Each structure stands twice: as structure tokens, then as C-alpha cells.
Amino acid sequence: MKYTLNVNxxxxxxxxxxDTPLLWVLRDELQxxxxxxxxxxxxxxxxxxxxxxxxxxxxxxxxxxxxxGQKVTTIExxxxxxxxxxxxxxxxxxxxxxxxxxxxxxxxxxxxxxxxPKPSDDDIDAAMSGNLCRCATYVRIRxxxxxAAAKLEA
Amino acid sequence: xxxxxxxxxxRAALKGAAGLVIALTLPLGGGKLLAQSAATGKPLAVxxxxxxxxxxxxxxxxxxxxxxxxxxxxxxTLVAExxxxxxxxxxxxxxxxxxxxxxxxxxxxxxxxxNAIATSYDLMRRAGATARAMLVQAAAxxxxxxxEDITVSQGVLRHAASQREGRFGQxxxxxxxxxxxxxxxxxxxxxFQLIGKDHRTPRVDALAKSTxxxxxxxxxxxxxxxxxxxxxxxxFGAKLASFDASAALKVNGVVAVKPIPSGVAVYAKGMWAxxxxxxxxxxxxxxxxxxxRGTEQMIADYRALAATPGVxxxxxxxxxxxxxxxxKVIEAEYVxxxxxHAPMEPLDGYLQWDGTxxxxxxxxQAQTFDQGALAMTLGLAPANVEIETLIAGGSFGRRAQGNSxxxxxxxxxxxxIGPNTPIKLVWxxxxxxxxxxxxxxxxxxxxGVVRDGQIAGWTxxxxxxxxxxxxxxxxxxxxxxxxxxxxxxxxNLPYDxxxxxxxxxxxSSPVSTLWWRxxxxxxxxxxxxxxxxxxxxxxxxxxxxxxxxxxxxxxxxANVLKAVxxxxxxxxxxxxxxxxxxxxxxESFGSYVAEIAEVSLGTNGEPKVHKVWCAVDCxxxxxxxxxxxxxxxxxxxxxxxxxYGEVPLEKGAPTISxxxxxRSLRIEEMPAVELVIIKSDVAPTGIGEPPxxxxxxxxxxALAQLGKARPTRLPFVRMS
Ligand code: FES
Ligand code: FES
Numbered sequence: 001m002k003y004t005l006n007v008n009x010x011x012x013x014x015x016x017x018x019d020t021p022l023l024w025v026l027r028d029e030l031q032x033x034x035x036x037x038x039x040x041x042x043x044x045x046x047x048x049x050x051x052x053x054x055x056x057x058x059x060x061x062x063x064x065x066x067x068x069g070q071k072v073t074t075i076e077x078x079x080x081x082x083x084x085x086x087x088x089x090x091x092x093x094x095x096x097x098x099x100x101x102x103x104x105x106x107x108x109x110x111x112x113x114x115x116x117p118k119p120s121d122d123d124i125d126a127a128m129s130g131n132l133c134r135c136a137t138y139v140r141i142r143x144x145x146x147x148a149a150a151k152l153e154a
Numbered sequence: 155x156x157x158x159x160x161x162x163x164x165r166a167a168l169k170g171a172a173g174l175v176i177a178l179t180l181p182l183g184g185g186k187l188l189a190q191s192a193a194t195g196k197p198l199a200v201x202x203x204x205x206x207x208x209x210x211x212x213x214x215x216x217x218x219x220x221x222x223x224x225x226x227x228x229x230x231t232l233v234a235e236x237x238x239x240x241x242x243x244x245x246x247x248x249x250x251x252x253x254x255x256x257x258x259x260x261x262x263x264x265x266x267x268x269n270a271i272a273t274s275y276d277l278m279r280r281a282g283a284t285a286r287a288m289l290v291q292a293a294a295x296x297x298x299x300x301x302e303d304i305t306v307s308q309g310v311l312r313h314a315a316s317q318r319e320g321r322f323g324q325x326x327x328x329x330x331x332x333x334x335x336x337x338x339x340x341x342x343x344x345x346f347q348l349i350g351k352d353h354r355t356p357r358v359d360a361l362a363k364s365t366x367x368x369x370x371x372x373x374x375x376x377x378x379x380x381x382x383x384x385x386x387x388x389x390f391g392a393k394l395a396s397f398d399a400s401a402a403l404k405v406n407g408v409v410a411v412k413p414i415p416s417g418v419a420v421y422a423k424g425m426w427a428x429x430x431x432x433x434x435x436x437x438x439x440x441x442x443x444x445x446x447r448g449t450e451q452m453i454a455d456y457r458a459l460a461a462t463p464g465v466x467x468x469x470x471x472x473x474x475x476x477x478x479x480x481x482k483v484i485e486a487e488y489v490x491x492x493x494x495h496a497p498m499e500p501l502d503g504y505l506q507w508d509g510t511x512x513x514x515x516x517x518x519q520a521q522t523f524d525q526g527a528l529a530m531t532l533g534l535a536p537a538n539v540e541i542e543t544l545i546a547g548g549s550f551g552r553r554a555q556g557n558s559x560x561x562x563x564x565x566x567x568x569x570x571i572g573p574n575t576p577i578k579l580v581w582x583x584x585x586x587x588x589x590x591x592x593x594x595x596x597x598x599x600x601x602g603v604v605r606d607g608q609i610a611g612w613t614x615x616x617x618x619x620x621x622x623x624x625x626x627x628x629x630x631x632x633x634x635x636x637x638x639x640x641x642x643x644x645x646n647l648p649y650d651x652x653x654x655x656x657x658x659x660x661x662s663s664p665v666s667t668l669w670w671r672x673x674x675x676x677x678x679x680x681x682x683x684x685x686x687x688x689x690x691x692x693x694x695x696x697x698x699x700x701x702x703x704x705x706x707x708x709x710x711x712a713n714v715l716k717a718v719x720x721x722x723x724x725x726x727x728x729x730x731x732x733x734x735x736x737x738x739x740x741e742s743f744g745s746y747v748a749e750i751a752e753v754s755l756g757t758n759g760e761p762k763v764h765k766v767w768c769a770v771d772c773x774x775x776x777x778x779x780x781x782x783x784x785x786x787x788x789x790x791x792x793x794x795x796x797x798y799g800e801v802p803l804e805k806g807a808p809t810i811s812x813x814x815x816x817r818s819l820r821i822e823e824m825p826a827v828e829l830v831i832i833k834s835d836v837a838p839t840g841i842g843e844p845p846x847x848x849x850x851x852x853x854x855x856a857l858a859q860l861g862k863a864r865p866t867r868l869p870f871v872r873m874s
Contacts (some may be wrong), residue, residue: 135222
């Protein structure tokens with residue numbers, strides 16, 4: 001099947017089976033490899049992208065389920081004040097260890113702060129609980145989200 | 155400190171951006187310096203640790219795999235310190251395969267046992283100091299001044315009297331033509347600018363890893379490359395009998411299906427087609443040699459073994475007499491499950507070959523073994539097999555294999571499709587969780603005797619598969635029938651007791667096993683630290699004070715225990731407001747760690763760990779913030795597995811496949827962490843593994859104060 005997807009602001013044509021998860025379309029068809037595979041069953045969040053701004057597990061989003069014109073944003077193109085603040089905080093806190101989960105963490109954190117500029121610890125737990133980090137960088141993820149929020153408020 | 159460097163040998167001029175190449179080799183304890191560079195004008199990166207370009211960029215060649223634990227940053231810190239380099243100009247590369255230059259253990263290039271900083275502290279500082287001396291010499295010649303009048307700071311050379319200065323890049327080429335100095339003087343630690351300083355050496359990989367730009371093996375996409383997944387048997391030890399690929403070959407994107415020794419390989423244009431193709435395979439396995447038992451049966455078998463004499467792994471005093479003399483005998487049996495490493499990036503690797511030369515690219519953790527395995531399988535000389543080591547999305551021991559099983563599968567898959575078809579072999583998460591190489595199932599049978607308010611004797615019989623029997627590492631770790639890394643932490647106690655005996659059994663099973671972050675200490679520290687706590691409380695002693703009384707021969711360990719008690723304001727383990735505290739200590743890989751955990755019982759009955767205090771003595775703290783990160787991460791990793799981790803087997807096959815069954819710690823379950831690093835001028839030891847062992851027993855010891863018994867069968871959720 002041929003699909004036209006709006007990815008990172010541009011229309012892209014792909015020819016893939018209907019059941020192909022968006023994750024593999026991004027990675028194998030469009031060479032957007034910042035989005036990672038960790039489980040394939042919506043349990044780890046490594047594959048998180050934004051669908052019309054909403055954090056979404058691309059591994060469990062078949063390409064056929066996308067509605068025409070739906071905007072896909074990946075780590076390669078996430079931008080704006082919030083994304084910059086989050087990524088700057090990630091660097092300032094030296095959050096990543098192996099780094100493999102961090103694209104997904106950043107995408108979830110950006111979505112959180114766009115919706116909830118001053119998140120409580122419970123808000124952070126709720127928004128980030130779906131993103132596993134096997135290196136357990138959670139202390140710094142929390143601290144970096146708080147610093148980014150503080151910076152955005154200032 | 156002045157170091158004599160013997161055996162200076164050839165060097166040649168380098169042209170182009172790669173001006174100065176320094177290579178040192180330290181064959182275990184020796185101080186051999188080689189300075190090499192290419193006469194051809196091409197940078198001879200293969201034998202080097204530092205390369206300085208005319209563009210001022212200092213490239214540090216790192217002999218250890220970056221899998222999150224920070225060696226790219228750590229080894230660069232050592233070089234930059236002695237070189238007086240500008241941190242912003244530091245770049246890093248993983249070293250090529252060459253065990254004469256890049257050995258992590260004698261003769262073997264690998265990362266393991268938390269060895270990166272420990273084996274690089276002298277080596278990489280000497281590399282930096284040697285490069286600095288040659289740059290200074292080059293500047294002195296150009297300026298016609300005395301080298302000793304030149305100062306270096308942040309990548310700039312200065313001669314104050316003549317007010318001249320220049321950057322590294324300006325002198326790199328001239329420096330490369332000079333004789334390598336016979337000896338270099340390393341800095342007095344009092345003058346360190348980077349080592350031991352917070353926030354001067356931020357991680358070199360943080361930005362790329364926060365923006366999705368860091369390239370992992372999974373991200374490789376070469377022209378003509380096929381993605382490969384392999385169908386493995388469900389039951390451990392089963393072999394391929396026959397298969398029918400007709401349906402698989404009809405899957406859109408599937409290119410080929412081939413039998414290989416480990417299973418059936420599906421070659422496809424992309425991952426999804428490969429996964430679908432594999433699902434469509436019809437395979438019959440020969441299960442005649444397979445494991446048939448489930449975990450419960452194995453535990454019952456281990457229990458029976460533990461009641462029989464094993465091979466003696468450690469003993470002091472007369473344990474039999476100590477028990478015969480009377481007193482209160484306390485017994486406990488501990489059961490530790492199979493655990494998967496589950497690195498966030500599952501195993502994967504890329505290989506291209508043309509029949510005469512091969513290039514493998516992946517997060518390689520044991521280059522010497524893997525190069526041999528790739529070469530043997532492809533029928534090439536090792537020198538014709540290049541491995542480009544890429545950053546790895548975690549490992550926790552999983553990528554360092556004594557039998558190179560992944561490299562072998564990669565080479566077999568490449569060989570089966572034939573030369574000139576590049577492949578990327580990927581294990582899915584299901585392959586990872588179900589694929590074995592687990593931390594072995596262990597059973598410990600402990601006995602202690604308390605007499606006259608003192609612990610009078612202690613015995614431990616442990617049963618579990620050897621980590622390394624039957625692999626290339628067997629000669630290193632199996633001594634007189636004892637797998638030393640399976641019993642580490644159990645066969646010698648940090649506690650001075652009148653009588654002690656440790657015996658071990660190493661039964662075999664087709665279930666494959668492998669070291670797992672902190673190796674033997676994952677189980678040994680747990681049984682030791684919960685059992686000593688129980689015995690101390692039996693003798694009416696405080697868990698901290700009682701331990702200290704017995705730790706006279708282990709001053710560094712005693713010191714971290716004192717430090718953590720102070721940090722946490724320890725006043726006993728009595729609960730307050732529904733929270734209780736527990737303590738544990740462990741020495742592992744030459745580093746000393748004590749932890750105190752504050753725990754309550756959650757409304758769901760599961761333990762909730764609120765905070766962990768930790769004291770660490772790992773010698774010179776090269777990058778304090780990397781140490782902090784490893785302590786935080788090690789505590790989270792240990793806690794997740796203690797609470798939830800288990801790969802149960804039924805009829806020789808795992809009953810779980812993915813993170814839905816292999817529950818992993820999530821952000822809301824992560825405790826706060828407070829750390830004190832002991833100031834030390836002892837040469838540094840590792841930090842990747844040592845924070846792991848004390849965590850689970852500290853939590854268990856706290857639970858004992860909340861009216862729960864210390865869990866004796868892990869994971870803890872089994873008891874809630
Ligand atoms: S890969 Fe999508 S949630 Fe794990
Ligand atoms: S940084 Fe390694 S999994 Fe999160």
C-alpha cells in the first residue's frame with residue numbers, strides 16, 4: 001500500500017504493508033533512526049513520537065491507523081522553546097547513560113511540559129511512567145524536567 | 155611522580171590533520187612506550203591513544219566499550235588532565251582490535267569487571283603527559299626558548315617572558331617529528347584541574363544522546379543491507395530438525411531464509427518484514443538434548459544437592475566443631491531466579507565481507523574473543539577481520555561473552571547468505587528475554603550458630619551453574635573446580651568469625667548463563683548481608699555497630715559503613731512512621747560500598763523504597779558526577795531486579811517474553827539517592843558494578859523491621 005505521511009513537516013510517500021508499525025516506517029523507510037525500538041509492544045516508550053503533538057508509541061501504531069494529514073514529529077525535528085529547554089536540561093544534568101531510551105524520554109518530557117508547564121512529582125510520574133530506562137537515569141530525568149520547567153517559567 | 159618508559163620504539167612523521175599520535179603499551183604492570191604514526195600520511199589510529207590535529211581537536215582513543223557507564227568521558231578526563239587540554243576540543247573514538255595495545259585483562263581486549271578506569275589510570279595519563287611534553291618541546295624549538303619556561307593551559311602553550319602563545323594544533327605536526335621522551339612526569343594530584351573535580355568534564359556524549367543524533371548499531375543502514383532475525387528454539391538445548399519456509403518467503407520484503415547452527419535466519423528488507431517472515435516459519439525442533447525441567451524442579455534438585463558436600467570454596471577455623479559445641483543454630487535457604495540483562499538496545503550487529511576481508515560494526519564488549527569467532531566462522535585470518543566498536547544501548551554484562559555466541563551467529567548469518575551482502579542481525583526483545591545467557595539460578599543454604607552473644611560459626615553451601623565453564627574464560631575463573639566469580643563475595647567474608655566454611659556445587663543445564671552486572675556478588679552479597687543482619691540481631695547487636703565490630707581486617711569497607719551511617723544519621727533500624735531502614739555493605743571489583751535504604755510497605759503490599767544513602771570508596775574519584783550517575787543507576791537497576799526480576803521456566807522454556815512479563819523499574823519506583831564519595835589517593839577502581847550488590851539486602855533488612863521476614867526467595871514481589 002502507498003501512504004503519504006506528514007513527517008517532521010514534510011509529506012513523505014512510502015509503500016509498505018498496512019500493518020507496518022510507524023516505528024519501522026520511520027526507521028527503515030525514512031531513515032529517521034533517532035526513534036528507537038525497545039519492545040515493540042508499547043511497554044518501554046523508546047519509540048515515542050508526537051502525533052499531532054500527543055506522545056505516541058510508534059511501535060504500536062500501524063501505518064494504516066494514521067489519519068490523513070496527521071502530523072508525525074520525531075526527535076530529529078522536535079523544536080521550539082519547550083524542546084530546547086528540555087534538551088538543554090538533559091545536557092546540563094548529564095541525564096543519559098547508554099542513551100538508548102533518551103529520545104523517547106525527551107519526547108515524553110516535551111509533551112508533558114507543553115501541557116503542564118509546572119508539573120508536580122505526580123504529574124512527572126504519570127507522564128514518564130511509560131518510558132523505561134534500563135540504566136535507571138530516573139533521578140536525573142526528574143531533576144532535568146524540573147529545571148526545564150523552572151527555566152521556561154523564568 | 156616520574157615514570158621510566160622503557161622500549162621506546164619507532165615513530166614516524168604524520169602529515170595532515172592528524173599531527174601527533176602517541177601510543178603506549180602496558181602489558182600488565184610494564185611500562186612500555188611505543189610512539190607510532192604513519193609514514194604514509196594517513197593517521198595510524200590503530201596503535202594510538204591520543205591524536206592531536208592541526209585543527210586543535212584532541213581525539214582520545216578509548217579501549218573500553220561505552221555502554222552508558224562513561225569510559226569515553228572518564229578516559230578522556232585522564233588524557234586531558236595531563237595534556238592540559240581544552241575539554242571542549244576533546245573528541246573520542248573506540249579503539250580498533252589490538253590486545254597488545256588495548257587489553258582490559260591480560261592479553262584480552264574486553265570491558266568487564268568494572269575495569270575501564272582501573273586499567274587506564276596510569277596508561278591514559280602517561281599518554282596525555284607524553285603528548286604534552288612533545289608539544290612543549292616543539293614550541294620551545296620554534297620559539298627558541300627553554301621547554302621548562304613554557305606553560306600549558308586549556309590547549310594553549312605560553313612563554314610568558316616573550317609573551318608568545320600558540321594552540322596545540324599549531325605544533326602538532328612538528329611535535330610528531332620529535333623523539334618521544336624517555337620519561338614523563340605526571341602531575342602531583344594536588345594540582346589536578348579536571349580529575350576529581352565536579353562539572354569540569356561533562357559527559358562527551360550527552361548532547362548527541364539527548365537529541366537522537368547518537369548512532370547505535372540498530373541505526374546502521376548500508377546500501378544493499380538486509381535485516382536478519384533468527385528463529386531460536388523455545389526450549390534451551392533444542393536443535394533445528396526441519397523447517398518449512400514457503401509461507402515466510404511469500405511475506406512482502408523477505409528475501410531469503412537459511413538454516414544456521416543457532417536456528418533459522420530470515421533475511422529481509424527491513425525489520426518488520428523480517429519479524430513477519432519469522433512468524434510465518436514452520437519449524438520442528440529436535441528436543442532430545444533440551445532442558446525439560448521448569449524452575450521449580452531445578453530448585454528442588456538444587457536443594458537436594460545443597461544437602462550434600464560440595465567442593466570447598468573457602469574455609470577458616472573449624473566449622474564442624476563450632477556447630478558441635480552447641481548454641482542457637484539459625485538456618486536459611488535463599489533462592490535467586492534466572493535474570494535477563496535486558497539492555498535497552500537488544501543485541502544487534504552489522505557485518506559486511508567480500509570473502510577475504512570482513513568489517514563488523516556493533517557494540518562489541520570482548521573484541522579479542524569476537525574477532526577470533528568472526529574470523530574462524532568466515533574462514534579468515536583475524537587480521538582480516540576488523541571490528542568497529544559502536545556505542546551500545548546498555549549491556550550489564552550481556553555483550554561480553556566468553557563464547558562470542560552473538561558474533562558467531564552474526565558470522566554464520568553472513569556466511570549463509572554469502573559474501574557481498576551486508577547484514578544487520580537484530581535480536582528482538584522477545585529474543586533477548588527468552589534467549590538465555592541469564593544470571594544463573596542460585597540456591598544458598600546458610601547455617602549460623604550463635605553462642606554467648608557472639609556469632610560462633612557460619613557455613614554456606616551454594617548451588618548454581620558456573621558462569622564461565624566451557625568458555626574461553628574458563629582458565630581465568632575456574633580454579634580447582636571452583637568458579638571463582640560465581641562464589642565471589644560468598645567464599646570470603648568481610649566479617650572476622652571464629653569458623654567459616656563455604657562449599658559449592660556447579661550443576662550443568664542447557665540453559666545458557668552469563669555474568670550480570672556485579673557477577674557473583676548479585677547473589678552472594680544478598681545472602682551474606684541479610685544473614686549477618688539476622689545473626690547480629692539475634693545477638694542483640696545493632697546492624698551497623700555489630701558489623702563494625704567484625705570488620706577489623708577490612709578498614710576501607712568499615713570506613714564506608716561508618717560514612718553512610720553518618721550520612722543517614724543512622725540511629726538503629728527501628729521503624730518510625732511506618733518506615734524502616736536497613737543497611738548492607740559489599741566490596742566488589744576493588745571498590746567499597748555501603749548503603750542504607752529507607753523502606754515502607756505500599757498500599758499494594760509491595761515494598762516502597764523512599765531513599766537510599768550510599769558511601770563509596772573507589773580510590774581517586776576521576777569523574778565524581780559519573781560516579782554519582784553510576785550509583786543512582788546501579789541502585790535503580792538493583793532495586794528493579796530485587797523487587798520484580800525473574801525469568802521463570804516451564805518445561806525448559808521461559809514463560810515470559812517481553813517487558814510485560816519482565817517487569818522493570820519505572821520512574822515512580824525510583825528512590826531518592828544521596829551519596830558521599832570517600833576522599834582517597836589510592837589508584838582508582840571501578841564504579842559500574844559496585845553500587846549494585848548492597849542494595850537488595852539493605853532493602854530486605856529494612857523489611858525485616860516492618861514485620862516482614864527478609865525475603866529468601868527473590869524477587870520480593872513473590873512475598874507480597
Ligand atoms: S518500542 Fe514502542 S514502547 Fe517499546
Ligand atoms: S540511558 Fe540507558 S536505557 Fe536509559
